[in-house]
Amino acid sequence: MKTLPIRWAAVPLLVLALAALLLAGPVAAQEGSPPPGAGVIPKEQVPPGLTQIPGPNSPRTADDVILYMDESKLVGRITIPDPALATLVQPEGRDWRYFRTRIEKWVAAIAIVGMAAALLLFFVIRGRIRIEHGRAGRTVPRFNGLERFTHWMTALAFLALAITGLIVTFGRPLLIPLIGHSAFTATAETAKYIHNFSSVPFVLGILLMIVLWIRDNIPGKADIDWIRNMGGMFKGGSTHPLSETGRFNAGQKGVFWSVVLGGLALAVTGYLLMVPFYVTGIGGMQILHIVHAVLGALMIAGILAHIYIGTVGMEGAFEAMGKGEVDENWAIEHHRGWYEAHKRELPRHGSTHGHGVSAE
Amino acid sequence: MARMKFLCDAERCIECNACVTACKNEHEVPWGMQRRRVITLQDGQAGERSISMSCMHCTDAPCAAVCPVDCFYQTADGVVLHSKDLCIGCGYCFYACPFGAPQYPQTTNFGGRGKMDKCTFCTAGPEEDFSPVEYQKYGSNRLAEGKLPLCSEMCSTRSLMAGDGEVLEAIYKERVLRRGYGSGAWGWSTAYAADQPGNAFSPGRSGLDNV
Secondary structure (H helix, E strand, O other): OOOHHHHHHHHHHHHHOOOHHHHHHHHHHHHOOOOOOOOOOOHHHOOOOOOOOOOOOOOOOHHHOOOOOOOOOEEOEEOOOOHHHHEEEOOHHHHHHHHHHHHHHHHHHHHHHHHHHHHHHHHHHHOOEOOOOOOOOOEEEOOOHHHHHHHHHHHHHHHHHHHHHHHHHHHHHHOHHHHOHHHHHHHHHHHHHHHHHHHHHHHHHHHHHHHHHHHHHOOOHHHHHHHHOHHHOOOOOOOOOOOOOOOOOHHHHHHHHHHHHHHHHHHHHHHHHHOOOOOOOHHHHHHHHHHHHHHHHHHHHHHHHHHHHHOOOEOOOHHHHHOOEEEHHHHHHHOHHHHHHHHOOHHHHHHHHOOOHHHO | OOOEEEEEOOOOOOOOOHHHHHHHHHHOOOOOOOOEEEEEEOOOOOOOEEEEEEOOOOOOOHHHHHOOOOOEEEOOOOOEEEOOOOOOOOOHHHHHOOOOOOEOOOOOOOOOOOOOEOOOOOEOOOOOOOOHHHHHHHOOEOHHHOOOOHHHHHOOOOOEEEEEHHHHHHHHHHHHHHHOOOOOOOOHHHHOOOOOOOOOEOOOOOOHHHO
């Protein structure tokens, strides 16, 4: 409120197209200090209020009357019981509009289409990463039922969130021309509800993931080797780094932490957007929406890479989350540290090794 | 064709809230929703002014630009309207609107805001004129009866004016000249481009904002 007198003072200033003299008088009069450089109107003649008397610089023609002035955010008092409406003009909406109509779409399109193109290019160049020594035929248990349930619950929820989010973001330019306005409204409204409710299994899944996997995702020495080796991305075979990779390699740890941190950030911003004005005002919601949209786009791009390497990108990888068991040679090539530590427990899991006895 | 605008002369508004009451009553606006409200700036201080504010029916309407379902349209009179059949209640228009005009009934489950409601310049919506469903969704259609918005008709000091922008401009300029002072037409620089009247558009128009 402290700055308001000056803003008000700016109004007659523009109206009268006059510089500081008149401005200084009334403002100073309000604040009870002598007008600096008081000139045209002596202080004692200036009644309270800024524009109560016509000054010597009053507009003389209609063209002097200003209709379009500089409006910055103005908050006043309001008698109706909705304090959010006390804002008279909220120019930040323009920045948010620019984000929503331009930046959001470009960021999401570049991130997602760019990632898809990069993966396609990688697939063409590198092909499917094979198990170098072929399948051993024996399997090692890797993820138990609870772990797989957690993974797939989160995965399905994320897919639902991603697709519905993309519908709301890109539907207007892409879907409305195809299916028309009323069909798209039905689609978008359903998408909105699916988006809201899928957040529950998504957040539950993330919390379970933290409990189940945070122990195995603490960065370690092997991760430096893995990163230096680029995860064997550009090597001929799936060469193992110098030190032995534990249960999760640096890439998987990266996925874990981006899902946990990114997912929680998406959840927090999303839930705050669901309850307008409980925590933030409009300005806060604009920022929340920007964070939510950018993070969502980056998460979709990241998960695309995760889906790629877990399915077509690497032989033997899908079985980990599919069946819960991986081929022994896959385990040795990608997670030798985990395999060695795990081997000592193997007798207890002996029953799971019946698949490939002939290979021995 | 007239370009309909609102102009609130802040030097005349006495914060009687008659415009607010008239609007609520005319359109049976539900509890908790405000199509129009009066804001007092510098309350209790020198230079206090009250301004009646609602949807200003912008020339380049931000609500229409950000709407994910493209439910807004602008009539040939420059009035910005929307279709409640298309609206999904996402709240985007509320983030973008400089005047806080969009309102939502909070009658649905969490995260659902219901169909947006805002000032229609007493022009209702895309339904058939004077039909019960039109009144139910958008309120009364005074413009189709040849009348101006009730808020401005109700204004006892003729502070709030509604009508053709050029006429409002002339009235306001004459007032400012006679008074010798004025505080500008609040909301005009944000809502209306100084040199263009705005173009009528309907859902599905082409334009860069859609890209």
